[in-house]
Amino acid sequence: MELKEAIRGRRSIRKYLNRDIPNSVIEELLILAxxxxxxxxxxxxxxxxxxxxxxxxxxxxxxxxxxxIEKQSYRADFLSKAPVIIVVCVDKQNSYEREVENGVLATANLMLGAYSRGIGSVYLSAYRHGEPRISEEIREVLNISQELDPITIVPLGYPDEIPEPKNIKPLKEMISYETYCKQ
Structure with missing residues (x-):
């Protein structure tokens, strides 16, 4: 699969088949991450x-x-049905104050790699600005040391359904040249 096909084709998958993903495949995806x-x-x-x-x-x-409240339609109930969940953490000392950026870049590679193998995923954050308790509770459940920050939660599974293509705004609404220009 070509990279642009993976980028254009990947969807947020929240329904999974009851089918295992071997550790060897998970490790291949993490090598990409x-x-x-x-x-x-x-x-x-x-x-x-x-x-x-x-x-x-x-x-x-x-x-x-x-x-x-405004995101109740995005509740995480589906997580328990995913065959595998990967929590992406970063070492604060080696992140140079770029924990979120470093975690999200690896997560993007992981998700695109999963899609290229026919595996669905969806991005969930393991933190929330202004609400440190979420990451602290995740840290406690997963026994994550204080040197690491949990950044993303990525459920993985073979899709039970494929959502319709997403609507993408025209590029001309999102681009300026040289200086910002509101469309």
């Missing part, structure tokens, strides 16, 4: 691979507990 750029080449990532139902359910509880 660690090819991401990172601040000062710090390569600060640590990936927690979760298959245990009890831990998945705790992540659902935490995500739903902190889900804003």
């Amino acid at each position: 660690i090819q991401a750029p990172s601040s000062m080449n710090g390569q600060p990532w640590h990936f927690i691979v979760i298959r245990e139902d009890k831990i998945k359910k705790r992540l659902v509880e935490i995500k739903n507990k902190y889900c804003p």
